[in-house]
Amino acid sequence: MSVTVLAPATVANMVCGFDVLGFALAEPADTMHLRLTDTPGVTIINEDDFDLPTEPTRNVAGGALLALLREAPGVGIEVRINKAIRPGSGIGSSAASAAGAVVGANALLNNRFSKEDLVRFAMFGEEVASGVQHADNIAPCLYGGVTLIRSTAPLDIVPLPTPPLWVTVVHPQIEVKTADARAILKRQVPLPTAIRQWGNVGGLVAGLCLQDYNLIGRALEDFIVEPVRSILIPGFAEVKAASREAGALGGGISGSGPSIFMLSQEEATARAVAAAMQAVYDRLSIAQFTYVTRM
Ligand code: HSE
Numbered sequence: 001m002s003v004t005v006l007a008p009a010t011v012a013n014m015v016c017g018f019d020v021l022g023f024a025l026a027e028p029a030d031t032m033h034l035r036l037t038d039t040p041g042v043t044i045i046n047e048d049d050f051d052l053p054t055e056p057t058r059n060v061a062g063g064a065l066l067a068l069l070r071e072a073p074g075v076g077i078e079v080r081i082n083k084a085i086r087p088g089s090g091i092g093s094s095a096a097s098a099a100g101a102v103v104g105a106n107a108l109l110n111n112r113f114s115k116e117d118l119v120r121f122a123m124f125g126e127e128v129a130s131g132v133q134h135a136d137n138i139a140p141c142l143y144g145g146v147t148l149i150r151s152t153a154p155l156d157i158v159p160l161p162t163p164p165l166w167v168t169v170v171h172p173q174i175e176v177k178t179a180d181a182r183a184i185l186k187r188q189v190p191l192p193t194a195i196r197q198w199g200n201v202g203g204l205v206a207g208l209c210l211q212d213y214n215l216i217g218r219a220l221e222d223f224i225v226e227p228v229r230s231i232l233i234p235g236f237a238e239v240k241a242a243s244r245e246a247g248a249l250g251g252g253i254s255g256s257g258p259s260i261f262m263l264s265q266e267e268a269t270a271r272a273v274a275a276a277m278q279a280v281y282d283r284l285s286i287a288q289f290t291y292v293t294r295m
Pocket of ligand 1: 012013018019020090092134136137178181182254255256
């Protein structure tokens with residue numbers, strides 16, 4: 001028996017919700033084929049051109065599967081991976097590999113594990129990628145839609161209702177490593193800044209639940225992480241300004257970058273935002289990929 005899994009791209013942080021908010025994109029998605037094998041352990045086969053490691057302890061799908069197998073001893077799993085989500089793009093490439101792998105393995109094991117167990121296992125895959133077990137890509141990849149990670153220990157994931165939203169993502173062809181983008185963050189936040197930030201996190205969650213697009217737009221503002229990380233992304237301020245001018249509700253760095261995302265109420269606006277983003281990078285002579293998709 002074998003199973004095929006589609007694991008979607010995700011946007012972590014959702015601007016003001018560093019490590020606690022994230023959402024899934026309708027596309028792109030990785031495709032993974034899994035089957036049980038007679039030899040206990042994990043076998044990784046990469047079917048794409050990204051040249052990722054196949055040694056399970058160095059591969060994010062492998063790290064997640066090894067965590068699952070610690071609670072399913074004696075099982076052997078082979079996974080063939082075809083990535084459509086570019087590694088290092090900032091739209092949850094590692095989370096898709098990790099989450100897709102454990103979803104497929106769980107299906108082969110008659111769904112013996114809960115969704116929360118799968119988040120827990122997949123977080124070990126994130127650790128392989130960035131050294132940190134954050135869940136704000138894993139949780140939306142597994143649950144779909146927007147998720148709030150109220151707590152990781154103990155795990156408390158809250159899927160949120162959302163009004164229809166379109167997402168534009170631009171991926172400038174530069175490299176930003178999540179570990180580096182975390183290392184530069186300030187360790188302390190002044191109380192007045194924290195107050196403004198949690199006002200926005202509450203406002204964003206309320207805006208999504210109330211289907212209030214105006215409130216969503218007002219709350220998409222980050223006083224803590226973006227001012228530090230945006231220096232790693234050339235053209236960031238121009239992309240934001242041009243996107244707002246094209247009608248976006250708002251947006252910011254996707255995960256730890258380098259991708260930038262913007263939310264729009266209508267598809268036509270999301271496409272105008274894509275054109276505005278491309279124009280910025282054309283002016284800067286930086287190659288980019290742009291995606292327009294539903295949330
Ligand atoms: N919340 C994580 C970070 C997401 O921003 O470091 C990384 O994709």
